[in-house]
Amino acid sequence: MMGVALTIAGSDSGGGAGIQADLKTFQELGVFGTSALTAVTAQNTLGVHGVWPLGPEAIRAQMDAVFADFDVAAAKTGMLFSGEIIGEVAAGLAAAGNPVLVVDPVMIAKGGAHLLREEAIAAMRDKILPVATVITPNIPEAEVLAGMAIRSAQDMEEAGRRLIAMGAQSVVVKGGHMEEEKRACDLFMDGRGERIWLSAERIRTKDTHGTGCTFSAALTAFLAAGEPLEKAVGGAKRFIHAAISDGLGLGGGHGPTNHWAYHRAGNALKGEVLIDS
Ligand SMILES: Nc1ncnc2c1ncn2[C@@H]1O[C@H](COP(=O)(O)OP(=O)(O)OP(=O)(O)O)[C@@H](O)[C@H]1O
Numbered sequence: 001m002m003g004v005a006l007t008i009a010g011s012d013s014g015g016g017a018g019i020q021a022d023l024k025t026f027q028e029l030g031v032f033g034t035s036a037l038t039a040v041t042a043q044n045t046l047g048v049h050g051v052w053p054l055g056p057e058a059i060r061a062q063m064d065a066v067f068a069d070f071d072v073a074a075a076k077t078g079m080l081f082s083g084e085i086i087g088e089v090a091a092g093l094a095a096a097g098n099p100v101l102v103v104d105p106v107m108i109a110k111g112g113a114h115l116l117r118e119e120a121i122a123a124m125r126d127k128i129l130p131v132a133t134v135i136t137p138n139i140p141e142a143e144v145l146a147g148m149a150i151r152s153a154q155d156m157e158e159a160g161r162r163l164i165a166m167g168a169q170s171v172v173v174k175g176g177h178m179e180e181e182k183r184a185c186d187l188f189m190d191g192r193g194e195r196i197w198l199s200a201e202r203i204r205t206k207d208t209h210g211t212g213c214t215f216s217a218a219l220t221a222f223l224a225a226g227e228p229l230e231k232a233v234g235g236a237k238r239f240i241h242a243a244i245s246d247g248l249g250l251g252g253g254h255g256p257t258n259h260w261a262y263h264r265a266g267n268a269l270k271g272e273v274l275i276d277s
């Protein structure tokens, strides 16, 4: 049967991040995409112009409607904005029996806009992290959640260990923000001691809007299609690497990535993306 994936995230009017990136990625990877919108943003490649969160009731009703009618094989969370929304999303997930869950702990957009309120960080730690099958923080997010500075591969490992100790089943610490490194390296870790480094050439481009959303959506899609987690993280890295490599040149700021590129790149990706355990 067709795999069904659910994204619980914000809308990006610019189409490169948020719900839009998630649904495009689900579609590309052959799973059926459903959504529960948490907030509307007025946004383009230059920045976030406004944020309007939805009421918790509206968010919960979307989740309940999807879970009542579809067999959701994997879900993901993106922009959750407030502690109140996080509480409702956690309750909606629990009511659905806590499905396989990818948590992208979105905090700050590329231009600096806050997509998660300060007051919501504790709720993210206490209510969402413990139900995550895998959490995918970037470096600044991992620093906030793990409560430490990250400047090296060893720091990434220590942050990963702390997030697992806090209740996440597994973690991908994404190294996109380690800009002085020649390669873009992400670390996957789980509670049983598995470690996989995902590494690819760092592309010189400003078109990196929505890379985190797209990576976590690809991971969710591979899981919804039935891939084991260790393979799904490699697939997600190949998907995002293709999407960044084959830029679209849209917009005047940080442009979106190319969600079609993965299928065009085909086998070439096997050599470009190194997966080391
Ligand atoms: N310039 C780049 N070249 C190659 N890969 C990159 C580059 N920038 C980011 N990546 C990869 O993209 C994925 C997303 O990582 P990143 O750390 O950028 O996420 P993010 O900060 O959450 O993204 P965003 O907030 O824009 O959605 C990771 O696999 C990372 O290694």
Ligand SMILES: Cc1ncc(CO)c(N)n1
Binding pocket: 009, 010, 011, 012, 017, 018, 019, 041, 043, 078, 079, 106, 108, 109, 110, 115, 209, 210, 211, 212, 213
């Ligand atoms: C709606 C939304 N979610 C997530 C991000 C993070 O990239 C963004 N810029 N906008």
